[in-house]
Amino acid sequence: MAVSDASLQTWCETLLRGRAASPDMSLNDYLGAIPRLESLADLPAGTPVLVRGDVDAKPGATIGEGDIRLRSMVESLKYGIGKGWKQIVFGHIGREPEKSLDKVAKRLGELLGCDVPLVDNWYDDATGEVSDSLTGQIATAAPGSVIVLQNTRKYEIERVLWKAKETDLPQLAPRLAKFANQLAEKIAKVYVNEAFSAGSLDASSVVAPASMERVALGRYAAGEFDGPMQRCLKADLAVFSGIKIDKLDDMEAMIARGTIKQIFASGSLAMAIRKAIGQLDGAPISLGAAEDPANSGAPWYIPPARVEQAKAIVADGREKGITFTVPCDSVIEDGSTKDELSPRDQQLDIGPKSIKHFSEAVGTFIENAGKGAVAFHNGVFGVFEDPRFEAGTKAWIPELKRMKQGGVEVYVGGGEGGKALEKYGEPDWVTHCFTAGGTVLNALGSEPVPYLVALHAAART
Numbered sequence: 001m002a003v004s005d006a007s008l009q010t011w012c013e014t015l016l017r018g019r020a021a022s023p024d025m026s027l028n029d030y031l032g033a034i035p036r037l038e039s040l041a042d043l044p045a046g047t048p049v050l051v052r053g054d055v056d057a058k059p060g061a062t063i064g065e066g067d068i069r070l071r072s073m074v075e076s077l078k079y080g081i082g083k084g085w086k087q088i089v090f091g092h093i094g095r096e097p098e099k100s101l102d103k104v105a106k107r108l109g110e111l112l113g114c115d116v117p118l119v120d121n122w123y124d125d126a127t128g129e130v131s132d133s134l135t136g137q138i139a140t141a142a143p144g145s146v147i148v149l150q151n152t153r154k155y156e157i158e159r160v161l162w163k164a165k166e167t168d169l170p171q172l173a174p175r176l177a178k179f180a181n182q183l184a185e186k187i188a189k190v191y192v193n194e195a196f197s198a199g200s201l202d203a204s205s206v207v208a209p210a211s212m213e214r215v216a217l218g219r220y221a222a223g224e225f226d227g228p229m230q231r232c233l234k235a236d237l238a239v240f241s242g243i244k245i246d247k248l249d250d251m252e253a254m255i256a257r258g259t260i261k262q263i264f265a266s267g268s269l270a271m272a273i274r275k276a277i278g279q280l281d282g283a284p285i286s287l288g289a290a291e292d293p294a295n296s297g298a299p300w301y302i303p304p305a306r307v308e309q310a311k312a313i314v315a316d317g318r319e320k321g322i323t324f325t326v327p328c329d330s331v332i333e334d335g336s337t338k339d340e341l342s343p344r345d346q347q348l349d350i351g352p353k354s355i356k357h358f359s360e361a362v363g364t365f366i367e368n369a370g371k372g373a374v375a376f377h378n379g380v381f382g383v384f385e386d387p388r389f390e391a392g393t394k395a396w397i398p399e400l401k402r403m404k405q406g407g408v409e410v411y412v413g414g415g416e417g418g419k420a421l422e423k424y425g426e427p428d429w430v431t432h433c434f435t436a437g438g439t440v441l442n443a444l445g446s447e448p449v450p451y452l453v454a455l456h457a458a459a460r461t
């Protein structure tokens with residue numbers, strides 16, 4: 001079922017437009033239309049199956065170290081092995097094209113108890129073709145075997161959708177259509193997505209389902225969306241922190257769903273909310289260097305439009321009875337603490353008063369939380385990788401434990417928030433920690449998850 005250039009262009013437009021393409025579609029609308037792994041149960045032994053794997057992992061010396069995403073794939077892969085499928089796993093690792101999946105293939109072999117060869121040079125950017133030798137290797141592979149393809153980001157084609165504009169698509173679509181068609185012709189006509197975290201558009205291979213005869217969502221990914229994610233869709237408390245100011249869009253979308261009663265905002269992005277509250281309450285505050293247009297290229301810059309957005313979020317939220325808890329002091333570059341920032345100060349952590357303020361707010365939340373209350377946490381409270389700016393995050397992680405002990409279901413988005421839990425806490429301090437950052441925010445927030453959009457489109461054609 002070859003995909004035409006025109007059809008692939010429509011696919012890409014849908015992917016790039018995101019929510020704007022289908023504003024009324026909810027996460028569960030996408031999920032409801034996507035087949036699950038079991039729908040492929042009738043595939044005969046020997047069928048090649050292309051598996052988008054969650055291979056962006058750093059396996060350590062022993063099983064259990066840095067391989068949680070690889071372990072998340074085991075159930076689906078074992079299902080395929082049991083069926084005798086020839087599974088060809090592909091995906092990216094990190095953002096550098098030269099990174100290799102050699103350790104990943106080795107660890108997958110250890111986890112599956114079989115030899116998992118890594119195939120390099122499987123695609124040629126110049127010709128746009130998948131290598132014939134890979135096709136030969138798949139043909140001679142035994143039923144039940146698993147092969148890993150080298151890092152997709154080794155190839156330029158994988159990156160072309162990243163930051164592409166719709167005006168680029170007439171030129172990109174034929175290349176991507178050929179890529180998708182080559183995957184189907186030379187590798188497999190059946191596709192399983194078991195890459196829960198691969199939720200950015202920095203992966204043009206998200207269009208692979210366009211050329212496939214059958215597609216399915218893997219067991220782990222489906223379980224995450226059907227289970228913990230559903231609880232997070234009903235969160236009472238959302239904690240947004242970190243540096244990415246576009247998380248305000250996700251905050252807005254979560255509030256719009258109607259269950260949120262409290263927002264905690266911390267880290268760099270909280271500056272926009274602090275400023276907004278100051279303006280709304282007639283007590284203006286300075287954001288220091290973060291509001292200086294000279295820093296407009298910095299990731300921690302807070303543009304005036306984001307403050308306006310924050311004002312609308314807070315004003316609208318207050319009308320709905322939502323309370324907003326934000327920092328009241330900051331640790332700046334030289335390690336000192338300030339209540340009010342001077343124009344050159346850059347906020348890098350929350351200060352001790354804020355730590356106390358958040359702790360008290362957690363106490364109030366626990367007191368008022370009914371049975372089955374849900375808290376969702378994302379991000380970190382400061383530059384926690386640097387010991388000078390870790391105190392806010394280090395003090396926050398035990399608050400998650402306190403909430404859980406207080407009867408609250410606590411969910412942590414992956415990314416840096418997950419790393420902080422690993423660093424300062426224990427896995428059982430929370431109800432569930434996701435193995436993905438961006439995917440979880442997309443699923444709960446403002447934009448659809450690109451691979452769900454693609455699987456949904458494939459399931460309908």
Ligand SMILES: Nc1ncnc2c1ncn2[C@@H]1O[C@H](COP(=O)(O)OP(=O)(O)O)[C@@H](O)[C@H]1O
Pocket residue numbers: 241242243244266267268269300347348349378379380381382383384385414415416417418437
């Ligand atoms: N003032 C700050 N507050 C919080 N995080 C910051 C700040 N400045 C820089 N960062 C960095 O931002 C990263 C976390 O932010 P973000 O990427 O939004 O989180 P996540 O990956 O969980 O989505 C960390 O690496 C942190 O060091």
Ligand SMILES: O=C(OP(=O)(O)O)[C@H](O)COP(=O)(O)O
Pocket residue numbers: 056094095197198199200201202203414415435436437438439
């Ligand atoms: O680690 C990942 O996502 P995450 O940092 O959002 O959890 C995924 O591999 C996506 O990586 P990307 O953001 O380089 O596309």
